[in-house]
Amino acid sequence: MKSFLKLKKNWFALLSILIAAAASWGVSLQFRQMLAREKLFPAPSLTQVLHLHDYHPALKGTHGDTKIYRFEGKEPGGKVLLLGGTHPNEPAGYMSAYLMIENVQVARGTLYIIPRANNSAFTHTDPQEGNPQFFTIRGKKGLRKFRYGSRDTNPIDQWPDPDIYLHYPSGQELAGNETRNLNRNYPGRPDGTFTEQVAYAIVKFIQSEKIDLAFDLHEASPEYPVVNAIVSSESSQDIATEAALELAFEDLHYSLEPSPYNFRGLSHREWENYTDALPILMETANPIQGRLRGKTDARLILTGWDKMYLKAAKLGVLSVPYDSSGLPLKVRVGRHIEAFQKIVEIFSRDHPDKAVRILNLPSYSELMEKGIEEFF
Amino acid sequence: MFPEWLIFVVMTLSFILAAMWVKWPIGISLIAASIIGALVAGEGFPVRHLIEGTFAYLDPILIISTAMVFMEVLRRSGALGSLSRLIIVKMHRQPFWLLFFITIFIMFPGMITGLSTATVLTTGALVAPALMHLGIPKLKVAAMIAMSAIYGMIAPPINVPAMIIGGGVDMPYIGFELPLIFATFPLAIGVNLGLGYKYVRQVDLEKILPDLEADAFEAYGWRLYSPLILVVVLLLGIRLFPQFFPNLGVPLIFMIGSLAGLFSGKKFNFWKLSHQSLQEALPVIGILMGIGMFIQIMTLTGVRGMLVIGSLSLPTFWRYLGISTMMPLFGAISAYGSASVLGVPFLLAYLGRNEIIVGSALSLISGLGDLMPPTALAGIFAAQVVGEGNYFRVLKYTIIPAIATAAWGIAMIVLANQLGKFL
Ligand SMILES: [Zn+2]
Secondary structure (H helix, E strand, O other), rough: OOHHHHHHHHHHHHHHHHHHHHHHHHHHHHHHHHOOOOOOOOOOOOEEEHHHOOOOOHHHHHOOEEEEOOOOOEEEEEEEEEOOOOOOOHHHHHHHHHHHHHHHHEEEEEEEEEEOHHHHHHHOOOOOOOOOOOEEEOOOEEEEEEEHHHEEEEEEOOOOOEEEEOOOOOOEEEEHHHHHHHHHHHHHHHHOOOOHHHHHHHHHHHHOOOOOOEEEEEEEOOEEEEEEEEHEEOHHHHHHHHHHHHHOOOOOOOEEEEEEEEOOOHHHHHHHHOOOEEEEEEEEEEEEHOOOOOOOOOHHHHOOOOOOHHHHHOOOOOOOOOOOOOOOOHHHHHHHHHHHHHHHHHHHOHHHHHEEEEEEEOOHHHHHOOOOHHOO | OOOOOHHHHHHHHHHHHHHHHHOOEEEEEHHHHHHHHHHHHOOOOOHHHHHHHHHHHHHHHHHHHHHHHHHHHHHOOHHHHHHHHHHHHHHOOHHHHHHHHHHHHHHHHHHHHHHHHHHHHHHHHHHHHHHHHHHOHHHHHOOOOOOOHHHHHHHOOOOHHHHHHHOOOOOOOOOOHHHHHHHHHHHHHHHHHHHHHHHHHHOOOOHHHHHHHHOOOOHHHHHHHHHHOOOOOOOOHHHOOOOOOOOOOHHHHHHHHHHHHHOOOOOOOOOHHHHHHHHHHHHHHHHHHHHHHHHHHHHHHHHHHHHHHHHOOOOOHHHHHHHHHHHHHHHOOOOOOOHHHHHHHHHOOOOOOOHHHHHHHHHHHHHHHHHHHOOOOHHHHHHHHOEEEEEOHHHHHHHHHHHHHHHHHHHHHHHHHHHHOOO
């Protein structure tokens, strides 16, 4: 009897282990799908594909390496950089970059696009957020599948977090998980953490290519105070102000935010400090990354329509107008692309020797009319 | 399609039924409730979400497992007994200062790591025998340790919930020291005096001494305390000289301390000991994983959003009440989860008041989450440290201190701008 009980107990343990192993195996296959990079169809005017490892060889073969798409115009001019995917849970950022890669044509100057700035952060989703792994768009080139990622570097690439994150070189203290947030790691260092190395490579790239104007595209939750905003530093402030004014005429409203002096590690602050580029960071409002959201699924990425956010809007706790039309991805991408073009235009007007002329990108109203499907 | 509130009711009821009626372990009950929640919400059987949710607790699980081993090592090597003997002999004549220093001493690991469990399992476990020998009932000792651990987690220099709340609104973790000292030290000392002072006012050393463990210090000298010193040096070193100390991570530091314990005092079988300690930690690990799944499903199905919006919709007075109940309730998951999910929206709702004071106060209230069943991490481990099997009996003694803490936090929010002038 005793030995029978023991056997029964062991059988139960064995069975539990087998079930756990089977579940882990199945899920690990699902997790591994997140490592694949989306297939893009760059516009014919693409000149060259560079990699971040060209500027920091240690990144070669790691999840931190990422592509830099270079579009060079026939006429010489200035150099513009656009970063998407600093935070892969902010889809309008990298979807705008993808849309440009697949459609843009450059007549004058050079445009560099890094659509997956923190590539590692694309390879996982955050625990307890219940986020979808993918979302799809029925584009002209077929059914397109895109990743929805995380704000921070994958712990597979950088772990464990310290209890507090000390920013290099300022020594500023932030919560430990911010050590994996690319937009807290600038200017980075070559022998630092994984994320510091990615930040370092980006800064090194901006320095060596002598970028004149650099964008970092983001989104923020609708309740966050800095949203629908253009953040600029001392050197880019004038252009940003002018752009916000002109965009307001088109009924696209932006708040202007100065890059705080004492908040370190952010792209606009450290690009200002460590490079000659004029830094611009732009935010649109994205319900799926907000804490007030209800049901979390791929639909929410595309429509931005959420029952709980409607209630929040009635409570007056949101920083953006929000009604039953939601905040569709095309609106958010449209804002980014329109503001980007406007700022490049103003920069070119102010710096004729470094002018950059960009063609073939939709305007905001064109995107509203045709939808983003038309451009993928 | 079920509405969110109904999904929430179904999940809560299935948890209660599984835990109380079928008498499954709490961790398993949470898993069952999560699966049922996903099913009724039309999400099917989302294995990926269930597994992903558990990963939020990978680091805490490693810390808890290694801390348990480390404490058992200190106990078997004789360090624990000798230290409590030392405290009693040296300090039994000054009851006020005894409790004062013990309070700060317990809080210390929490202050530098921001972790309440690590605090309970280290300094909490170190002083527990001494406090019990001094005559304080073990349930009150456990309550003192649990509360001090929470205050330690919230006290500066490291307060992770405040960092999380600040991070949610891009507020750097600067200038929090004074508000956090104000938020924690008066409460910590008040609570411990309230729970323990009457027992230590008169201590008859002659009566206690025979009960105490023999002093191993004479036999082994400073070597006896070397694992403890090593762990403190490593934890502090990373904090104070980050440029020289590698970031080993708290679990590895505890493991190094445990291995050092093999050569520090009395001999013991390390394999048996670690097997036993992990066995003890297993139910808690199960709870954490179950909670991870539970939250993931709540978020996925919109229940989390409903709870957040519900708390924000409350009118002014009720909102204060909402903060002081919802934040700890949500913290049943963990103080960190509560800080992130509710702390950030509440801080946004109070924009315009002194944000550092409001953030500090919200972090204090979120800390109470570590007392809230079913996880009640601080309570569970404090019960374990004093050898009490039923942690609900410990929680009973933390109710009044917890209410006082919530009231203190709310007062800080109400008076944020006035306090801001001084702190
Ligand atoms: Zn962002």
